[in-house]
Amino acid sequence: MKKISRRSFLAAAGLSVAALALTACGGSSASTASSVASSAASSEAASTSAAAGELTTVEAGKLTMATNATFPPYEMTTDAGEFEGIDIEAAQAIADKLGLELQIDDMDFDAALLSVQQGKADIVMAGVTVTDERKAVMDFSDSYATGIQSVIVPEGSDIASPDDLAGKKIGTQRGTTGYIYCTDDFGEDAVVAYDSGLTAVQALNNGQVDAVVIDNAPAKEYVAANPGLKVLETSYAEEDYAIGMAKSSPLEDAINSALEELKADGTLQAIVDKYITAE
Structure with missing residues (x-):
């Protein structure tokens, strides 16, 4: 029949550094390793904070995501009213990469698409397919799902x-x-x-x-x-699924970079595997 595409993600990965203390007078070595690890972590945190400060978002310090949480296993709500699913965890992983707080706004599918076009949300993730009609009114990230x-x-x-x-x-x-x-x-x-x-x-x-x-x-x-x-x-x-954004969104390059890293380190595939078992 037709041909177009889609696939997805997981919660942010944390950085873990282990320092090994050798035998004999190892106190100095352990202290040095700990200091280097602490310095590296501080440097990365400072870099992430600086990068986040350079990003222009709808609300400062936040990545606002419009979605339609009636689309399992991509986005749905738990009995407790919390959001979960492939797109939810993927968006969280991207926000963490960008040093931003994720804010999720749940609405009808059509409204979610309009939300980014009208500058009310930074991104829309709701199993959104890339089509020529949609490309005329919004921009898209690289594909993250088939x-x-x-x-x-x-x-x-x-x-x-x-x-x-x-x-x-x-x-x-x-x-x-x-x-x-x-x-x-x-x-x-x-x-x-x-x-x-x-x-x-x-x-x-x-x-x-x-x-x-x-x-x-x-x-x-x-x-x-x-x-x-x-x-x-x-x-x-x-069909191909991608993240929708406003035309000429200042976030496009940053989001594509985050997606590339999450694909490369296996995070995206791990999220998909968590919700969709191999047949």
Whole structure:
């Protein structure tokens, strides 16, 4: 079907320095090693603080992230009302790299996209796909994740592949690429847009739509929580996920540098592995 992409991250890694004291009169060596370690840590902290001071953000000292926390396992809320997920931990790791405090603002998906365009948030992370239409109104970081658009149908459905969606009623989340793809392929009259993926799946359970098109990771979560539903083996689309920012954002270079470091040291992959197990 279509081709575009997505993938993700973990909480900040701390610096640990161990000084080994040798035998005999080792007091001096241990003291020297400790002093060097302390000096290195102080130097890094000072460097991070200085770098953070040079960054222009919506709120001084903070990295404000707009998201839509109804998209497991990328962003969701716990029973205690706290945020968790791949994008949440990735953003925290980036904020730590930049020496900034992470602030998360939860809102509808469309509002999250508008938030960075209007200068109300520094970044948007909500499984955001890079498209030409979005590139016209915002800038994007390097890709951090590769994802798949999947189709959820009831067990026993006559829909066996994405091609069978023709003539069916399709549920999607408003403003997502799933909505864009389906309206392009099957027309606006065939697609029903809901405020969240969860609401779309509830509509599928109630027989209001014949299928739901949504990202593969949350699709699996929804199917696991709703017996009688399944994900088709054939994917609908592949796409790249990136961090959205305002046009000409002063943070773009810094965020890309942080992403590069987090990819290189394995932090991003560790976060993904924490939430998405290998099949």
